[in-house]
Each structure stands twice: as structure tokens, then as C-alpha cells.
Amino acid sequence: MKQNNDHKKYNAIEKSILTLLAFSEDKSSWGVRELSQKLGFSPATVQRILQTYKTYGFVKQDSQTRQYHLGNVFYKFIEPLQHVNQVTRGARKYMEQVAAETGETVHLNIVEDGHRICIDTLESSRALRAGMPLGHRSPLHAGASAKCLLAFSSPEFIETYLDLTPLTRLTENTLVERTSLEQALSQIRQEGFAGSLGERTPGLGSLSAPIMDHRGKAIAVLSLAIPEIRFSNDVHRNKCIESLIGAVREFSLENGFLFR
Amino acid sequence: MKQNNDHKKYNAIEKSILTLLAFSEDKSSWGVRELSQKLGFSPATVQRILQTYKTYGFVKQDSQTRQYHLGNVFYKFIEPLQHVNQVTRGARKYMEQVAAETGETVHLNIVEDGHRICIDTLESSRALRAGMPLGHRSPLHAGASAKCLLAFSSPEFIETYLDLTPLTRLTENTLVERTSLEQALSQIRQEGFAGSLGERTPGLGSLSAPIMDHRGKAIAVLSLAIPEIRFSNDVHRNKCIESLIGAVREFSLENGFLFR
DNA sequence: TGTTTTGTTTCATATTATAAAACACTGTTT
DNA sequence: AAACAGTGTTTTATAATATGAAACAAAACA
Incomplete structure (x- = not known):
């Protein structure tokens, strides 16, 4: 698993941006812990960010696999x-x-x-x-x-x-x-x-x-x-x-x- | 000037999301104070959010008018x-x-x-x-x-x-x-x-x-x-x-x- | 059945996001 | 020219909240 080995400190907004950008790269489908490991943020943080994005339609969550995908807001x-x-x-x-x-x-x-x-x-x-x-x-x-x-x-x-x-x-x-x-x-x-x-x-x-x-x-x-x-x-x-x-x-x- | 009269409390990530969404609506070009008034956040907050988005290509800033527009990241x-x-x-x-x-x-x-x-x-x-x-x-x-x-x-x-x-x-x-x-x-x-x-x-x-x-x-x-x-x-x-x-x-x- | 690995929630603490105010700069008005 | 009224931006003390560790729940797997 490729990790984000930059140990730079990111603020909350940068973290949310990096979370979103992950979906435009290799994988377009992420689980919370998987993404947490890639980004180097705690699962709790990634979870909260994704839930927030979800309520605004930036990501969707598959009700079965619980995985997150890109949402339709981007068409806007x-x-x-x-x-x-x-x-x-x-x-x-x-x-x-x-x-x-x-x-x-x-x-x-x-x-x-x-x-x-x-x-x-x-x-x-x-x-x-x-x-x-x-x-x-x-x-x-x-x-x-x-x-x-x-x-x-x-x-x-x-x-x-x-x-x-x-x-x-x-x-x-x-x-x-x-x-x-x-x-x-x-x-x-x-x-x-x-x-x-x-x-x-x-x-x-x-x-x-x-x-x-x-x-x-x-x-x-x-x-x-x-x-x-x-x-x-x-x-x-x-x-x-x-x-x-x-x-x-x-x-x-x-x-x-x-x-x- | 239309204001966001919802006096709900937003967390940092929600604020950044609402800031971004503003560019998909009526206006696609915003100044800091103008957007700050619309969203009901302080100019300092909007400024910081926009600068962060700018470094990741989500928004561009016109070097003359200092206004912010949508950036090319969305194509990705x-x-x-x-x-x-x-x-x-x-x-x-x-x-x-x-x-x-x-x-x-x-x-x-x-x-x-x-x-x-x-x-x-x-x-x-x-x-x-x-x-x-x-x-x-x-x-x-x-x-x-x-x-x-x-x-x-x-x-x-x-x-x-x-x-x-x-x-x-x-x-x-x-x-x-x-x-x-x-x-x-x-x-x-x-x-x-x-x-x-x-x-x-x-x-x-x-x-x-x-x-x-x-x-x-x-x-x-x-x-x-x-x-x-x-x-x-x-x-x-x-x-x-x-x-x-x-x-x-x-x-x-x-x-x-x-x-x- | 136990075991691992998920997504998710809780919570005390320290980090940091925050708004007011100040600042620098522009163009306009007096 | 000087005063003014707008900008975008920076500073800073303080209150708010983002944070990760740990716990929990619920699958998936052996």
C-alpha cells in the first residue's frame, strides 16, 4: 500500500482537499481505513471528512460495501x-x-x-x-x-x-x-x-x-x-x-x- | 446583496465546501469580502479558505482584479x-x-x-x-x-x-x-x-x-x-x-x- | 467458531480555526 | 491633493473544535 510519506502538517481544509483529490487519482473508490492509511490521517478524521462531503453530494457511499465514490456535485x-x-x-x-x-x-x-x-x-x-x-x-x-x-x-x-x-x-x-x-x-x-x-x-x-x-x-x-x-x-x-x-x-x- | 441567512454553525470543512459551492451558483467570480458577506463568514476565514484552494488549483485568482474563479482541477x-x-x-x-x-x-x-x-x-x-x-x-x-x-x-x-x-x-x-x-x-x-x-x-x-x-x-x-x-x-x-x-x-x- | 478487518463513535486534550482590528493598497470623490 | 471608501490581506488573543487513541459494532474470512 502506497503511503503519503510527506510528513508535512496539514490543516483541516488541506486535509479535506487531499481527501477529495484521492478520488481523482488511481483509485476512484475508497474505504475509510484504506484512505486513512494512504493519506496518513487518522481513520476518525477521514471518516468525518467523508461524511461531511457526503451530505453535500461530493461523495456517495455504497450502502452495501460502505465504500465511498465520487458524487454528482462535480457535474455542477x-x-x-x-x-x-x-x-x-x-x-x-x-x-x-x-x-x-x-x-x-x-x-x-x-x-x-x-x-x-x-x-x-x-x-x-x-x-x-x-x-x-x-x-x-x-x-x-x-x-x-x-x-x-x-x-x-x-x-x-x-x-x-x-x-x-x-x-x-x-x-x-x-x-x-x-x-x-x-x-x-x-x-x-x-x-x-x-x-x-x-x-x-x-x-x-x-x-x-x-x-x-x-x-x-x-x-x-x-x-x-x-x-x-x-x-x-x-x-x-x-x-x-x-x-x-x-x-x-x-x-x-x-x-x-x-x-x- | 443576498445573504446566507441560515445562522447554523458550520465546521471548518463545511465552510470550505460552501465556499466552493458558491462558485457553481449564480456568480462564478467572487471577491473575498463579497463572498464573506454572502456566506456569513468573516473575511479572514474566506481569505484563508480561498488561498488554500488556490494552492491546490480549485480556484484561480485574477492577478489584476484579485477576484477568484474556478480552477482547472475540476476537469480531473x-x-x-x-x-x-x-x-x-x-x-x-x-x-x-x-x-x-x-x-x-x-x-x-x-x-x-x-x-x-x-x-x-x-x-x-x-x-x-x-x-x-x-x-x-x-x-x-x-x-x-x-x-x-x-x-x-x-x-x-x-x-x-x-x-x-x-x-x-x-x-x-x-x-x-x-x-x-x-x-x-x-x-x-x-x-x-x-x-x-x-x-x-x-x-x-x-x-x-x-x-x-x-x-x-x-x-x-x-x-x-x-x-x-x-x-x-x-x-x-x-x-x-x-x-x-x-x-x-x-x-x-x-x-x-x-x-x- | 474464533479471528481479522472493516466502518463508526466516543472523549479528553491540545491544536487551530476564528473574528476583530489593523494594514496596505486601489480607485474615486471632494 | 487630500480625504474617503472600497478592496485584499495579515496579525493576534482567545475560544472553539479538530484530533487520534481507544472502544465498539458489524461484517468478512478462516
């Missing part, structure tokens, strides 16, 4: 979050533009806690299409969006990420060698976009380009999810790349950053 | 929530079934805090289609999904809801008279499904039917979002109703409830 935060988020708000029209130009599924991604996470999606209207649901997560080494996010992160972030994270193989195309991944990241920075085919999911192609803020820091990546059959078509793929790069350039310019 | 909870949620898990195959049979956008909705909220969506692949993003909210009196959720709630819930909530007009088709709404709810219960055209959004038609648990309590509604042009086609609409009812009957039976 999605709409206000999307509404207040500058990136999703600003990116919407460019997502629509790219969707219209390419006919493929367009999605928006950020790095959160060392993972790629999809924060908005606009599905293709073709019969054969790729999906990318809101909230979908993946590691940062597999797939165009993930690699693009990693490529445009700070050098320090990239290094610590590569030091700490094992490059798990997800498909036969996943880059599992650090050197080849670093080479890919370098190429992405040079070309200004990332592409991948079946690195995370077999049959799924993907293209991705970074959206910059006024300082030239990547705040998100705009991506396309494309079925292999169309991804393999050079003409179509080039059209998609062009559309994507056009959109991120415009958006970044809007934020005060001019691509060279 | 979507995937585990969808994964652990029995309703979304179980409904998936029926959503796909209805989507295949009708070609329209299928979505799943629940009541959360007196609102309809979309907890899963499967977009139509037609050129002209209606969207219904995950997390989308609406009041319970306008639109087929909302009315269906209300119709199959407990009589006590319906009464208190109608007593407390003003029936705001959203379009020219919105039911704003209590009696006509109650009559509509009664009809929905009799027919086993709800339909609406342009009650919430002009040009948008909708059909909805309840998913029951083993006790016959509605745990969610399965719905279709259909553009007016196709909604007005009787043949198509009847096919959609049939598909929807077939799916909720099967799913409810799976849960141990047999429709009479």
Missing part, C-alpha cells in the same frame, strides 16, 4: 468552469473554424497534474469519426496532443517529467525510448505542430498545435482526432495541418503573441 | 466520475443503440440541486444536428428532459419545486402557468415520455423518457435533441419515441424494474 461545476475559463471561451470560434475546414473532431487540451486532459470538444459530423470526450486524460508521452503539450512545456518540466514517469507502452506505436521521444519533441518545436498515428489508440490519428499567451507560453493545444483511413491521405492531412496552424496563429495573435 | 474529476457512475456506465450501450436507430443526438440527464444537468452525450453525425454538452444545465420546467425529470420526481419534490421556483419564460413556447405545467407533467407520467419543441431554445425539439431503478424511482432520463425540421416529421418523431421508450424499458428492466 462543468458549466460555470467552461463559462469562466478564458481558454475555452476564446478557443470556441477557432474550434468551429477548424471543424468547418476539416470536417474532423476538434478538441482542446491542457496539462493538469502531469496529464493531458481534454477541456473542450467539437465532434465531427462524418459517419466515421473519432471521439474525444470532455475530461478525457492520458499520459504526456503518447499521442499528438500529449506530445505537443509536453514539447511546449518548460525544459525543467520536461526533464522532471521524463525523469519521473515511465514511458508506458500503450500501443505498438508508442514511443517508449526517452531519446526518441526527446527527438520527437524537438521536431515538434521546430515544425510548430505534432502528429501521431495509433500511439495511444490503434487506428486513431491525431494532429496538434500550441496556443500561446502573450509571453509565448503554451496555454493549451488545439487538436484534431482523425480516423486512420483519412489520416493516411496526404492531401487531407496537409489540409488539416494548415487549418490547425492557421487557427492557433490567429488565436495566439489575439492573445498578443506573433509566431515568427 | 470528470473522467473518474464518468467511470464510477453506475448510470452513465450502464446507459452507454442504450445511448449508442438509440443513436444508431434515430441518427439524432442522445443525452442523459439527472436532477442536481433543482436543475436538470446533462451527464453524458452522444452527438448525432448529421450535418444539421442539436448539441447538448456535458454539464449543461437548465431549470426543470422547460424542455422535454427537464419536464420528464420533474414529472417522475416525488410529489413532494414537485410541489416544493413549483412553490419555490418562478416559471421563467425562456422562449414563447415555455410553459409559465403552473396549472398547464402540472397538466403536462400528468400527461408525461401517463404516456411514459415527454416531448417539447422550442420550450428552452427556439428551433430545438426534444424527447425524453425516464430510466427507473429497481424500486421504480427515476434515476435519470434518456433524451434526444432534434432540430425542428426533423422533429416536425411525424414519422421520424414516432420512430424516435419508439426507440427511446424501447431503450429505457430495457435499461430499467436490467435494473430490476418492469414497466407495466
Whole structure:
């Protein structure tokens, strides 16, 4: 059992936050003592925190197993979050533009806690299409969006990420060698976009380009999810790349950053 | 300024929860003193809570206005929530079934805090289609999904809801008279499904039917979002109703409830 | 049947959350 | 310019309460 070996002192609110965050990680279902051991808080404390969260709908308790799960309250935060988020708000029209130009599924991604996470999606209207649901997560080494996010992160972030994270193989195309991944990241920075085919999911192609803020820091990546059959078509793929790069350039310019 | 006139004593964790919940309601952007007044906690307390949430990414602070907004951590909870949620898990195959049979956008909705909220969506692949993003909210009196959720709630819930909530007009088709709404709810219960055209959004038609648990309590509604042009086609609409009812009957039976 | 492992409750004690007040800073008004 | 009225934030003495150990209850297991 993995323990939280940080022996830092937490106040009551921090404890409640860490308790909640445990449900977003590896396990999404916890018992009181199990979670108490992981967090290093006493069972009584975890019990009280979970009961409080339960009354507000943040967690549910299975009446048979007595285990705790995430509750439905979180759905309530999605709409206000999307509404207040500058990136999703600003990116919407460019997502629509790219969707219209390419006919493929367009999605928006950020790095959160060392993972790629999809924060908005606009599905293709073709019969054969790729999906990318809101909230979908993946590691940062597999797939165009993930690699693009990693490529445009700070050098320090990239290094610590590569030091700490094992490059798990997800498909036969996943880059599992650090050197080849670093080479890919370098190429992405040079070309200004990332592409991948079946690195995370077999049959799924993907293209991705970074959206910059006024300082030239990547705040998100705009991506396309494309079925292999169309991804393999050079003409179509080039059209998609062009559309994507056009959109991120415009958006970044809007934020005060001019691509060279 | 609306104040939280409950003079109940809250413990530290409850205070932090109420602070967070404030961002899911009317305002999604708060100043310290403003929020302190609304919640009835001292500014120092709210300040400390917000700073703690800030370090964990639950809220962001605008560096200019010093106002607090929701942070990106919430995106992290979507995937585990969808994964652990029995309703979304179980409904998936029926959503796909209805989507295949009708070609329209299928979505799943629940009541959360007196609102309809979309907890899963499967977009139509037609050129002209209606969207219904995950997390989308609406009041319970306008639109087929909302009315269906209300119709199959407990009589006590319906009464208190109608007593407390003003029936705001959203379009020219919105039911704003209590009696006509109650009559509509009664009809929905009799027919086993709800339909609406342009009650919430002009040009948008909708059909909805309840998913029951083993006790016959509605745990969610399965719905279709259909553009007016196709909604007005009787043949198509009847096919959609049939598909929807077939799916909720099967799913409810799976849960141990047999429709009479 | 005994044994281990759950979730949960109790309770004395020390930790810490708390609100008032002060502070620093902003923009506005006089 | 000076006074004012708002902010967000920090300080601090004190009262309130979060806390972990232990006990309890109720499963699950051998």
C-alpha cells in the first residue's frame, strides 16, 4: 500500500482537499481505513471528512460495501468552469473554424497534474469519426496532443517529467525510448505542430498545435482526432495541418503573441 | 446583496465546501469580502479558505482584479466520475443503440440541486444536428428532459419545486402557468415520455423518457435533441419515441424494474 | 467458531480555526 | 491633493473544535 510519506502538517481544509483529490487519482473508490492509511490521517478524521462531503453530494457511499465514490456535485461545476475559463471561451470560434475546414473532431487540451486532459470538444459530423470526450486524460508521452503539450512545456518540466514517469507502452506505436521521444519533441518545436498515428489508440490519428499567451507560453493545444483511413491521405492531412496552424496563429495573435 | 441567512454553525470543512459551492451558483467570480458577506463568514476565514484552494488549483485568482474563479482541477474529476457512475456506465450501450436507430443526438440527464444537468452525450453525425454538452444545465420546467425529470420526481419534490421556483419564460413556447405545467407533467407520467419543441431554445425539439431503478424511482432520463425540421416529421418523431421508450424499458428492466 | 478487518463513535486534550482590528493598497470623490 | 471608501490581506488573543487513541459494532474470512 502506497503511503503519503510527506510528513508535512496539514490543516483541516488541506486535509479535506487531499481527501477529495484521492478520488481523482488511481483509485476512484475508497474505504475509510484504506484512505486513512494512504493519506496518513487518522481513520476518525477521514471518516468525518467523508461524511461531511457526503451530505453535500461530493461523495456517495455504497450502502452495501460502505465504500465511498465520487458524487454528482462535480457535474455542477462543468458549466460555470467552461463559462469562466478564458481558454475555452476564446478557443470556441477557432474550434468551429477548424471543424468547418476539416470536417474532423476538434478538441482542446491542457496539462493538469502531469496529464493531458481534454477541456473542450467539437465532434465531427462524418459517419466515421473519432471521439474525444470532455475530461478525457492520458499520459504526456503518447499521442499528438500529449506530445505537443509536453514539447511546449518548460525544459525543467520536461526533464522532471521524463525523469519521473515511465514511458508506458500503450500501443505498438508508442514511443517508449526517452531519446526518441526527446527527438520527437524537438521536431515538434521546430515544425510548430505534432502528429501521431495509433500511439495511444490503434487506428486513431491525431494532429496538434500550441496556443500561446502573450509571453509565448503554451496555454493549451488545439487538436484534431482523425480516423486512420483519412489520416493516411496526404492531401487531407496537409489540409488539416494548415487549418490547425492557421487557427492557433490567429488565436495566439489575439492573445498578443506573433509566431515568427 | 443576498445573504446566507441560515445562522447554523458550520465546521471548518463545511465552510470550505460552501465556499466552493458558491462558485457553481449564480456568480462564478467572487471577491473575498463579497463572498464573506454572502456566506456569513468573516473575511479572514474566506481569505484563508480561498488561498488554500488556490494552492491546490480549485480556484484561480485574477492577478489584476484579485477576484477568484474556478480552477482547472475540476476537469480531473470528470473522467473518474464518468467511470464510477453506475448510470452513465450502464446507459452507454442504450445511448449508442438509440443513436444508431434515430441518427439524432442522445443525452442523459439527472436532477442536481433543482436543475436538470446533462451527464453524458452522444452527438448525432448529421450535418444539421442539436448539441447538448456535458454539464449543461437548465431549470426543470422547460424542455422535454427537464419536464420528464420533474414529472417522475416525488410529489413532494414537485410541489416544493413549483412553490419555490418562478416559471421563467425562456422562449414563447415555455410553459409559465403552473396549472398547464402540472397538466403536462400528468400527461408525461401517463404516456411514459415527454416531448417539447422550442420550450428552452427556439428551433430545438426534444424527447425524453425516464430510466427507473429497481424500486421504480427515476434515476435519470434518456433524451434526444432534434432540430425542428426533423422533429416536425411525424414519422421520424414516432420512430424516435419508439426507440427511446424501447431503450429505457430495457435499461430499467436490467435494473430490476418492469414497466407495466 | 474464533479471528481479522472493516466502518463508526466516543472523549479528553491540545491544536487551530476564528473574528476583530489593523494594514496596505486601489480607485474615486471632494 | 487630500480625504474617503472600497478592496485584499495579515496579525493576534482567545475560544472553539479538530484530533487520534481507544472502544465498539458489524461484517468478512478462516
